[in-house]
Amino acid sequence: MLKVLRNFNYKALLLGPFFYFWLGMTRRGAFFLTWACVCWLGAILLWQDGLYERSIFMIIFPFIFCAFRINFDYNKYYSYNSNYNPEAQTLYYSISLPRLFICSVLSGGFYDMYWSYRQWQAVKRCQCASISPVLRSLALLLFIYPLFRKIYHSAEALRYIPRFPAGLAALTYIFITTTGSAENYDTLSSGGVFIIPSMLCLSAISLFPAQKAINFNNARINGGLKFEPIRWYEILITIIGMLIMAAYFVGNWFLYRYQNPNLLY
Numbered sequence: 001m002l003k004v005l006r007n008f009n010y011k012a013l014l015l016g017p018f019f020y021f022w023l024g025m026t027r028r029g030a031f032f033l034t035w036a037c038v039c040w041l042g043a044i045l046l047w048q049d050g051l052y053e054r055s056i057f058m059i060i061f062p063f064i065f066c067a068f069r070i071n072f073d074y075n076k077y078y079s080y081n082s083n084y085n086p087e088a089q090t091l092y093y094s095i096s097l098p099r100l101f102i103c104s105v106l107s108g109g110f111y112d113m114y115w116s117y118r119q120w121q122a123v124k125r126c127q128c129a130s131i132s133p134v135l136r137s138l139a140l141l142l143f144i145y146p147l148f149r150k151i152y153h154s155a156e157a158l159r160y161i162p163r164f165p166a167g168l169a170a171l172t173y174i175f176i177t178t179t180g181s182a183e184n185y186d187t188l189s190s191g192g193v194f195i196i197p198s199m200l201c202l203s204a205i206s207l208f209p210a211q212k213a214i215n216f217n218n219a220r221i222n223g224g225l226k227f228e229p230i231r232w233y234e235i236l237i238t239i240i241g242m243l244i245m246a247a248y249f250v251g252n253w254f255l256y257r258y259q260n261p262n263l264l265y
Contacts, residue, residue: 036062093118107241
């Protein structure tokens with residue numbers, strides 16, 4: 001009994017399946033998150049039937065289960081990844097700030113996922129981390145803070161002094177990205193044609209603290225700053241993002257005109 005209580009993780013009790021993602025266990029976290037969503041769906045159905053006690057139990061049960069389970073899973077994960085070295089010098093994806101800004105804004109934010117993929121790919125290669133850069137880039141908002149934290153940790157080991165903490169920079173990016181999503185605005189009637197580009201600019205700028213830390217880190221390791229060359233697929237991602245954004249604005253304009261036939265354009 002004491003051994004079971006000793007393995008109880010209070011952080012997992014608060015975060016539940018999301019704490020798996022925090023510790024880097026993506027696959028296990030995805031499994032338990034899916035299972036938790038099924039439990040929460042069952043809780044909704046039980047609540048509608050008036051079974052309130054059972055509904056509440058179904059809501060909190062995944063958190064309790066993860067609190068007892070996560071230490072065992074993490075020890076197993078750590079032993080499996082015995083070559084993992086978070087202190088190893090890491091050469092991240094180094095590009096200029098104007099290039100990051102232009103590609104991010106023109107692509108409608110799709111370039112951010114590519115940027116995240118390249119950074120996680122560097123972590124996997126240099127630190128021997130057993131992670132999936134593709135999955136982490138697709139779940140960008142979920143992994144943006146762990147990524148910022150790793151970047152800052154690597155740069156600070158080389159005496160980098162950040163102006164913005166990793167947590168503040170990541171929360172700023174998450175806030176701007178979620179509030180600036182295109183689906184939050186009717187492009188014409190609510191001024192989204194001006195709001196969305198402005199939010200894209202702010203979103204790109206919120207990546208600057210991490211990119212500055214990357215450039216400092218790489219310059220110290222290489223003895224000088226060298227930017228990555230522009231690849232054709234980088235240009236392709238930007239163009240695809242531009243086409244998607246253009247299609248959204250044009251489609252919204254036609255829809256707005258159809259709903260307001262008396263307006264002159």
